[in-house]
Amino acid sequence: MHIALILSQPPGYSETFFKSKIKGLQASGYRVSLYVQKTDSTFKTCKVYKLPKVYKNTLFQLFALFWVLLRLMPYARRVIRFVRLEQEHQHKNTQILKNIYINANLLKSNVDWLHFGFATLALQREHVAKAIGAKMAVSLRGFDIDVYPMKHPNCYATLWQNVDKVHAISKYTMNQGYYHGLPKTVASAIITPAVKWGNTEQRNASKTxxxxxxxxxxxxxxxxxxxxxxxxxxxxxxxxxxxxxxxxxxxxxxxxxxxxxxxxxxxxxxxxxxxxxxxxxxxxxxxxxxxxxxxxxxxxxxxxxxxxxxxxxxxxxxxxxxxxxxxxxxxxxxxxxxxxxxxxxxxxxxxxxxxxxxxxxxxxxxxxxxxxxxxxxxxxxxxxxxx
The missing domain is CATH 3.40.50.2000 (Glycogen Phosphorylase B;)
Known part of the structure; x- marks a missing residue:
């Protein structure tokens, strides 16, 4: 089984949750690939793919768009399916074109699961999994389900319609998902963070x-x-x-x-x-x-x-x-x-x-x-x- 994990960047020094998850899946025989917006050359745990960059310079962006579309030609059927799914949700042509661009590497991937590490990362990517014939999972962690939906009401409506399974790190974040519209009929699991156990303990000897x-x-x-x-x-x-x-x-x-x-x-x-x-x-x-x-x-x-x-x-x-x-x-x-x-x-x-x-x-x-x-x-x- 091949799992694509989508994050903004490779897990940092303090993000042991993602690191242990990747290593655990690999140890169980699963293939894991990481798709990120920003790379880190020091991260070697699994294969990393960079998602297309959005440029402020219009000329650079047009050239990048042309190059990405050219490389997507062998995946025309997937792109067509993606466009149809986007059109069914009445997205404008300019938005569809943008979504094709930002999701180009995912549209080319051959994976069984697309797992978005944070709900916000799934925005504008809700139809990719169906377009490539994969299942979609999303994790509910904190800010993404606690604060973001309050600033952007109904932002996850399309996500809830397309997600196959939801992971939450606590009962609280799971309930926040339900509060913000996640149907209780969607499959879910609560998997909390974990730590490497050790017997180290130091007592502070000073009076302070x-x-x-x-x-x-x-x-x-x-x-x-x-x-x-x-x-x-x-x-x-x-x-x-x-x-x-x-x-x-x-x-x-x-x-x-x-x-x-x-x-x-x-x-x-x-x-x-x-x-x-x-x-x-x-x-x-x-x-x-x-x-x-x-x-x-x-x-x-x-x-x-x-x-x-x-x-x-x-x-x-x-x-x-x-x-x-x-x-x-x-x-x-x-x-x-x-x-x-x-x-x-x-x-x-x-x-x-x-x-x-x-x-x-x-x-x-x-x-x-x-x-x-x-x-x-x-x-x-x-x-x-x-x-």
Whole structure:
């Protein structure tokens, strides 16, 4: 079986979900090809094909269009089927021509499945699978099903009519799909992220409690609420230091808030780090904090639990599925900095025996329910199961 995975670019250092999926399918005898908009020469896990580039220069674009159409001539029957499907949905000729261009490499592919790693990547590509005689799958992860449809109502209407099977990383993202129009009759499966299990655990020997978050600097991650909570925590306990790993558009706002709240000595922005470095930073921390407004699931929280860290998360999106409140960590209502401050204060003040109990329970749950072996087996079954 040949599976084409469509992503914007090859999986990066932190995107272990996609890497483990590809390796797992290959180990099970499946052929996997990756179709991307932007290539990365360092990615060698599978064959990578670049999707046609859209040029701003009109002359360049016309030449590229001519060249792509010329190379599509041996696949004329597929192109004709694609055009007819597009016409049935009353797409204008200019849009159809554009869709032929951006999907040229996919129209030439000989695969059994087209799997779009994010729902947004399937837009304007909804008819490709039928045109080439393949099945189509799509994954629902976070922003693509949580925020994008709110900005673009009914954007997935055509996708829902053509998709053969849907993968969601949590019950929350699956329900968001239904909320935004996905028929419950469409075959689906929930396959959560997973982590490589290890017994490594490091305790912070200093009196200062190290708290850490890994995530892009984006409003969705709730950093301003976290900083407000830390400013409240500072009035009762001064022995903490908070680190943020990530880059993003809200860096300026975060830095300004740190300065405004007088947290310069308590917060450090570490920027982008390699996966190995992220692992080491989490190892050295005692508390992992993910106070996002919403998360599809959050692999970083799983990794922190696997390392025995005390995890405090919001109730946004799929995070309550990641943590069992009061057993493997703490779930705090989102957008409530005062409540978050109180929770952090109580967690820091816990007896070492109780902290150790939470740590062991978190590690045990990850070890038994979120392993790479389980994830790989579920994906193999995903493509085998009849629907």
């Amino acid at each position: 409690t190290k708290i850490i978050t890994v995530g892009r600097l984006h409003w969705m991650k709730g950093y301003l609420d976290i900083l407000e909570a830390l400013s409240l925590l500072k009035t009762t306990s001064d022995n903490f230091h908070y680190q943020i790993i990530g880059i993003g558009p809200e860096e300026e706002a975060i830095k300004f808030t740190i300065h405004q709240l007088g947290l310069q000595n308590h917060v450090t922005l570490l920027g982008q780090q390699s996966h190995d470095s992220v692992f080491k930073y989490i190892e050295q921390a005692e508390v992992y904090l993910q106070y996002s407004h919403s998360e599809g699931f959050c692999n970083a929280v799983l990794e922190a639990q696997a390392l025995g860290k005390l995890c405090v998360v919001s109730d946004g999106g799929g995070l309550p599925e990641n943590i069992i409140d009061g057993e493997t960590g703490w779930v705090v209502s989102k957008r409530q900095p005062k409540l978050l401050a109180k929770t952090l204060e109580s967690v820091i003040a816990l007896d070492d025996v109780i902290k150790s109990q939470f740590s062991k329970q978190a590690k045990a749950r990850v070890q038994h329910q979120f392993t790479l072996e389980q994830q790989r087996a579920k994906f193999v079954e995903f493509y085998k199961t009849k629907y």
